[in-house]
Each structure stands twice: as C-alpha cells, then as structure tokens.
Amino acid sequence: MHPLTQLERGLAQLDAQHLRRRRRIVDTPCTPHIKADGKPTLAFASNDYLGLAAHPAVVAALIEGARRYGAGSGASHLISGHSRAHAQLEEALAEFMAPHLVEPRALYFCTGYMANLATISALAGKDAEVFSEALNHASLIDGARLSRANVKVYPHGDVAALAALLEASQAETKLIVTDGVFSMDGDIGPLPALLALAEKHCAWLIVDDAHGFGVLGENGRGVFEHFAMRSPNLVIIGTLGKAAGVGGAFVAAHATVIEWLVNRARPYIFTTAAAPAQAHALLTSLALIRGDEGRARRTHLQALIAQLRDSLDLQHWQHIASPTAVQPVILGENAAALHAAAGLAEAGLWVPAIRPPTVPAGTSRLRISLSAAHTAGDVATLASAVNRLDRDWTGTRHG
Numbered sequence: 001m002h003p004l005t006q007l008e009r010g011l012a013q014l015d016a017q018h019l020r021r022r023r024r025i026v027d028t029p030c031t032p033h034i035k036a037d038g039k040p041t042l043a044f045a046s047n048d049y050l051g052l053a054a055h056p057a058v059v060a061a062l063i064e065g066a067r068r069y070g071a072g073s074g075a076s077h078l079i080s081g082h083s084r085a086h087a088q089l090e091e092a093l094a095e096f097m098a099p100h101l102v103e104p105r106a107l108y109f110c111t112g113y114m115a116n117l118a119t120i121s122a123l124a125g126k127d128a129e130v131f132s133e134a135l136n137h138a139s140l141i142d143g144a145r146l147s148r149a150n151v152k153v154y155p156h157g158d159v160a161a162l163a164a165l166l167e168a169s170q171a172e173t174k175l176i177v178t179d180g181v182f183s184m185d186g187d188i189g190p191l192p193a194l195l196a197l198a199e200k201h202c203a204w205l206i207v208d209d210a211h212g213f214g215v216l217g218e219n220g221r222g223v224f225e226h227f228a229m230r231s232p233n234l235v236i237i238g239t240l241g242k243a244a245g246v247g248g249a250f251v252a253a254h255a256t257v258i259e260w261l262v263n264r265a266r267p268y269i270f271t272t273a274a275a276p277a278q279a280h281a282l283l284t285s286l287a288l289i290r291g292d293e294g295r296a297r298r299t300h301l302q303a304l305i306a307q308l309r310d311s312l313d314l315q316h317w318q319h320i321a322s323p324t325a326v327q328p329v330i331l332g333e334n335a336a337a338l339h340a341a342a343g344l345a346e347a348g349l350w351v352p353a354i355r356p357p358t359v360p361a362g363t364s365r366l367r368i369s370l371s372a373a374h375t376a377g378d379v380a381t382l383a384s385a386v387n388r389l390d391r392d393w394t395g396t397r398h399g
C-alpha cells in the first residue's frame, strides 16, 4: 500500500470516531471577544487566564525587546543565543520562586513541552524509575518515554498507591512526576503528601504547574504558594504562554539541578534560544503577575469561577466545579462533545470539545476556560447558553 493511502485510511478512521481535529483561524489578539473564521465570537478557549496576552504593557515590552535585541536569538543558549534578556528573566524567576526552593535558580525554555522533555530525560537515566500520575499532560508522558526509564503510572490522586510503588522500588534514582493543576479537569494534585513521599524516599518531585502559575497563590506563584511548599527535592516547571500571556516555560529548582540541565538536557542544548524580545516581554508579565494588578486579576477570576459554579444548572451533563480557571463539562461520547460545541458555536460561543487522547476515552468534554479578561456578563451569556443546550439535549442524533 502506498504510504499516502495508509494516511488517508488513518484520517478516515479518525473521522469515523469523531476524532478528526480542525483548526480555526483567529484574526484578532487573544481576548474574550475575537474574530474566529471571520465571525465575531465570545471565546472560553484560551489559557490566557489573567488576560495578559494582549495587555498593552506586555505588547509594548515585546516591541521594545525587538528594538533592543532584534527578531531572533541566532543560536542555541550554549553557543551565542543566550541574551541579557534571557539572563534577566531567569534571575527574576528564580527570585520569584525562591520561597519554595533551596538555593534557587531558574532556566528559561522555548516551550513547556520542551521543558518537560528536558527535565525528565536529564534527571532520569535508563536505570531510574519514574512514578507518573495517570492524568499527566502528554509532554510529561513523552519526557518519561524519552528518558527510557522504567515508568510506573499511579491512579489519579492516589497517594496510597504511589506510596506502595515507592516502597517496592529498588531504583537508585526516583522521580515523582505530576501536573500541579490538572489541565483537563482543573483540580489540584495532593502535593504536600507527594512531597512528603519524595523526601522520605529520596526522590525528586517534579511538578508541572502550567495551569496554576499566575492563577493560584496570593502572589501568583501557583500550587507551591497555595500549599506553602518548600524543599530541595522540588523541581518546579511553569509555562509562560498561559497565565503569563507570552510563551516559553521555566524550570526552577536547586542550582545544582539547573546546572545539570544546562549540561545534560538535550532538548535544552540542541535548539535555538527563543527570541530575546519574548524574554524581555516576560519581565513585564512577571511584574504584573506579582504586583497589585495581578492580585486584582486573580480576585476577579475567582469571582468568575464562583459565578459559573453558581449559575450552571445541568440535567444531562456534568460540570466538574474546580477551584481553578479550567472548568470541564463532561458529556462522555466524542460525538456528543462535538455536537454540544457546535451548538455553542451557533450561539457565537467558542468552547472547545476535548476528546481522546487528550482525555481518557468516554470522558469527552467541553473545556470552559475562564480568564480575568472575561466580564460577569460574558460568564452569564455562557452559562445561559450551556444551560439551554443541556435542557434541550436529546443526544447526538437529534438536530
């Protein structure tokens, strides 16, 4: 069979399972009121949780960064691409996350996906054991695969199961790997219990707080601040394309961990550094996150989360009210989630339908994501549209 025919059959199979992915084209900056595929749309789809992606101060800093440093870095960090802007951002991030670490240092990455590949593969050799939470993000799973370590998956939130696996482990190097806030459920992992296990078993606790950074904690330091955690065993990963509104990611940990990554992490070493302008813009994002404006945005976001919880009134679907900006409504079947998302799109609303492999089979859902850029009126519009679709729901064949 020609390899093209193989692909065509594969795509036809995705269609049959309602798993085909399509992209919409957005003509406007990332705000709640956008133009998508030419139509005005109220979006609950981005991870721009604080509304910084189009913030005038951040945009101005990106422009200023480009004037100062040019468009591109020109090389990897270890050759000649490590600019003053990258260094300043790393210092600011290390200082910001210092309450949670011992001898803190931070490392900036082009993307969170690469930060996760780099961290897990560099800390876990092939003789290591990686204890991976069942609902971990794909990039953590891929990092464990890249490491060629022995991977043990423990059930979602199951501290006792993890403890039993650690007790049984003979490995010299152990890594516990988890999302801080789970990306598709919005719930917060049992991190203090995980940290106690990590310290007891001389293991690393690697926490990817892509959805908590900027959102949780009085100052926006995420799940670590939420739980007031501090440990030399802690390896913090935060992404900077979500609440921080720009792009890239960071690892913050003991200085020795960072020195090891700089020397050994292939996804860090063998890639061109992100544009220095991006790092320059992130200095402004970080100042906003940790300042009064960030605090006010987090307070507003929490009010919207409470409003959504109080105003959704569902008979057929299940809203999982989470304490974070990620608010899933579970429908189950892939076709049902697509059908519901299409119904919302007809009403001018964009809520993505999330299907396997992003979530487990049978748990396809609408993933509502709230942002401090939304208004109470935006959330009221969404809640009444979701309530109406749910009330009139007769399954996927109808309509």
Ligand SMILES: *Cc1c(COP(=O)(O)O)cnc(C)c1O
Residues within 6 Å of the ligand: 110, 111, 112, 113, 114, 116, 137, 139, 179, 183, 208, 210, 211, 239, 240, 241, 247, 248, 249
């Ligand atoms: C988005 C996300 C990533 C990837 O980060 P990027 O910067 O988008 O590559 C990693 N982990 C989690 C939990 C995420 O949600």
